[in-house]
Amino acid sequence: MIDKISIRAFVAVTEDEGRVREALSIFVPLDHISSQTALGHFGNEIKILEASLRRKEAQAFFQILHEQLPSEDSFRLHHEIPERLEGASHFHLRLDKQAAYKGLFRLTESKDALDICALVKTYPSNRQQAIKILSELI
Numbered sequence: 001m002i003d004k005i006s007i008r009a010f011v012a013v014t015e016d017e018g019r020v021r022e023a024l025s026i027f028v029p030l031d032h033i034s035s036q037t038a039l040g041h042f043g044n045e046i047k048i049l050e051a052s053l054r055r056k057e058a059q060a061f062f063q064i065l066h067e068q069l070p071s072e073d074s075f076r077l078h079h080e081i082p083e084r085l086e087g088a089s090h091f092h093l094r095l096d097k098q099a100a101y102k103g104l105f106r107l108t109e110s111k112d113a114l115d116i117c118a119l120v121k122t123y124p125s126n127r128q129q130a131i132k133i134l135s136e137l138i
Helices: 017-024 055-068 071-079 097-101 127-137
Strands: 002-011 034-039 045-054 090-096 113-120
Touching: 002 017, 002 055, 017 045, 017 097, 045 055, 055 113, 055 127, 090 097, 097 113, 113 127
Parallel strands: none
Antiparallel strands: 002 045, 002 113, 034 045, 090 113
C-alpha cells in the first residue's frame, strides 16, 4: 500500500514560480502547495515548493502514472524499482518539470525536476513485498 507521496520542486531565481506551481498542480490543488525560501551556494534565493498526497490520492497518482507515462519510461521505471527503492519503504523518481507544466509525465535524471518520494507500507516492513507492490502499480 502507498501511504504517502511527497513531491518537491526547486524554483531558481530565473524561473517563473507560477509555472512551477502549475506543474505541481497536475498532482495536487494549488492551495495544497507549501513554499519556503533557502539560499543557494552563491547566496542566490531558491524557493522550495512541496506538496504531499495521502493514501487514496497516492494510489490515484500511481494509476495516472501507469496510464500516462510513455511505455519506454514505464518499462525503465519497472526495471529500476530495486535501485529506486531506498531500504524497504522509500521509492524515488524524478519527473520532468517542463513536461509536467504541459500536463505530461516523463521520467528524467535532471536536477531540474519534480522530486517524488513514495512511502510504501508493508507489515512487517519488507523490501521484497514493497517491490512486489510497486511492480503491480507501475
